[in-house]
Amino acid sequence: MKVLITGAAGFIGSHTAERFKDMGHEVIAIDNFSDYYDVQLKERNASTLSKRGIEVSRLDLRYDPLDQLVSDCHMIVHFAAQPGISASCTFEQYLTNNVIATQRLLTAIEPLQDKPYFINIATSSIYGLHATMTEDQAPLPASWYGVTKLGAEQLVLAYSRRGLLRGCSVRLYSVYGPRERPDKLYTRLIAAGLKDEVFPLYEGSEKHLRSFTYVSDIVDGIVSIIDREEICNGEIFNLGTEEENTTATGIAVVEELLGKTIRKEITPPRPGDQARTCANIDKARRLLDYDPKTTLHQGLQKQIDWYRESFLN
Structure with missing residues (x-):
């Protein structure tokens, strides 16, 4: 094909x-x-x-x-x-x-x-x-x-x-993983952690709920x-995944995997930003046999490994 x-x-x-x-x-x-x-x-x-x-x-x-x-x-x-x-x-x-x-x-x-x-x-x-x-x-x-x-x-x-x-x-x-755009959450967060830079955090976004999907x-x-x-x-x-995590949880997982606390700077919120995403995938499960399996820890470890190999070696 x-x-x-x-x-x-x-x-x-x-x-x-x-x-x-x-x-x-x-x-x-x-x-x-x-x-x-x-x-x-x-x-x-x-x-x-x-x-x-x-x-x-x-x-x-x-x-x-x-x-x-x-x-x-x-x-x-x-x-x-x-x-x-x-x-x-x-x-x-x-x-x-x-x-x-x-x-x-x-x-x-x-x-x-x-x-x-x-x-x-x-x-x-x-x-x-x-x-x-x-x-x-x-x-x-x-x-x-x-x-x-x-x-x-x-x-x-x-x-x-x-x-x-x-x-x-x-x-x-809320897709993440290797090659994620540089303006997206986890690429920016991982870069800040590995380079010891300040991470700009949109005001209030740490409470946002996301279906972070590998x-x-x-x-x-x-x-x-x-x-x-x-x-x-x-x-x-x-x-997407049915598992919901706050942005704060995602940040904590990256910090855990990097073994360091990332410095943060609060910036103005983005107009139109979503407060919550939670993927209802009943239809995809039924018609496509869709079954996402990657945990947030597993996916973020792969993204960290990719970032190190791509930009720090």
């Missing part, structure tokens, strides 16, 4: 590309190498994929021709997006990267006789400040990120409802859609 993975030089996209390759599939990988964070980190991921026989092409879904890209693919896994909740990003950046880019990809697929199956990668931010709901409950996004990711998801599902393609959407919960458990859920395409068509799935 030929699989197109967008955003393949990113955190979760690169892990997913490797998994499909390991399963024996042909992987077509693209990324626009956005400078939202250090491009060298994406280039590092692309280099890692290249050593595995996966070449990441530089392509921007917002502007570049897409007809040839999608013409003979069997499946598309669509990660490419403007990620996260950031005051430095404009609404236009979220709109063009998340909605317009997705629409251009769908438009390129529409005239094909044999259309690829479309797996849209969404986020628990769609649910809003308290992401504890089932997939059939009304979402209440509270950030531009959540609003535009919901828009992208509904575009894909609209195509499915109209019979223009087969596809589904997966909403991911990246390989997320990839397990994505690839489980293979051979279940029909029952997944038009559906939404939450992918």
Whole structure:
């Protein structure tokens, strides 16, 4: 099977590309190498994929021709997006990267006789400040990120409802692990601990509850859609762990594994940040046999080991 993975030089996209390759599939990988964070980190991921026989092409879904890209693919896994909740990003950046880019990809697929199956990668931010709901409950996004990711998801599902393609959407919960973006909690925390730097902690965030989910458990859920395409068509799935931990607990685990106390500086809270995420995965368990197993201690030890090997050796 030929699989197109967008955003393949990113955190979760690169892990997913490797998994499909390991399963024996042909992987077509693209990324626009956005400078939202250090491009060298994406280039590092692309280099890692290249050593595995996966070449990441530089392509921007917002502007570049897409007809040839999608013409003979069997499946598309669509990660490419403007990620996260950031005051430095404009609404236009979220709109063009998340909605317009997705629409251009769908438009390129529409005239094909044999259309690829479309797996849209969404986020628990769609649910809003308290992401504890089932997939059939009304979402209440509270950030531009959540609003535009919901828009992208509904575009894909609209195509499915109209019979223009087969596809589904997966909403991911608080993913962490090796290659995590530098603006995310654990990469920043681990870097501060290992370099003896001050960690900036958003005011009140230590009380936030999260379904911190290790990246390989997320990839397990994505690839489980293979051979279940029909029952997944038009559906939404939450992918994450049912285990909840506060940010304070996550910080304590990192400090325990590093054997040191990390100095912290309180900074203003982020508008639209979620107070609680708790993945309800009953549907994914039932239809995908989804069963995340990695504990927070296990996953964070792997992320610490990766950080040491990648940046301190």
